[in-house]
Amino acid sequence: MESKTAYYKTPIGTAKIIGDENGIQSIVVIDDAIETSTSVPECLQVCVAQLQEYFEGTRDHFDLTVNPKGTPFQIKVWKSLLKIGYGETKSYLAQSKILGDVKAIRAIAAANGKNPIWIIIPCHRVIGSDGSLTGYAGGVWRKKWLLDHENPVKQQSLF
Numbered sequence: 001m002e003s004k005t006a007y008y009k010t011p012i013g014t015a016k017i018i019g020d021e022n023g024i025q026s027i028v029v030i031d032d033a034i035e036t037s038t039s040v041p042e043c044l045q046v047c048v049a050q051l052q053e054y055f056e057g058t059r060d061h062f063d064l065t066v067n068p069k070g071t072p073f074q075i076k077v078w079k080s081l082l083k084i085g086y087g088e089t090k091s092y093l094a095q096s097k098i099l100g101d102v103k104a105i106r107a108i109a110a111a112n113g114k115n116p117i118w119i120i121i122p123c124h125r126v127i128g129s130d131g132s133l134t135g136y137a138g139g140v141w142r143k144k145w146l147l148d149h150e151n152p153v154k155q156q157s158l159f
Helices: 042-056 072-081 092-098 102-113 140-150
Strands: 004-010 013-020 023-030
Touching: 004 042, 013 042, 023 042, 072 092, 072 102, 092 102
Parallel strands: none
Antiparallel strands: 004 013, 013 023
């Protein structure tokens, strides 16, 4: 089965989406100014629509079949990321405890960094134990943007 590709312009760069009838294999955000695909392959249309809703602020979870390519360990780590809800964060240490091995924290962080399906598999929701926005393959500014998007600061009323 041949993978299909679509490009979708987002506020943080152009999302390059790759997948087929078995699910989404990859979403990476690139800096290149590539226009949004005018013809989106059928197997990617729901993904593009859900990403658009996410960026518009009307979607807080994704209902897509994902099919990332990775080692069994990486896939286990990526599945754990899917349990971090919209607007929530977890530390790398907390994630390693959830996975049952605090000694594997570096390996888990490395697997997060190899996550091929940005935003949908929310590696941006994993932060340092001290609350710092450590490491993000797409740049820390994108991680901050995504976290701010999911957790907008509400203006306090004075009265």
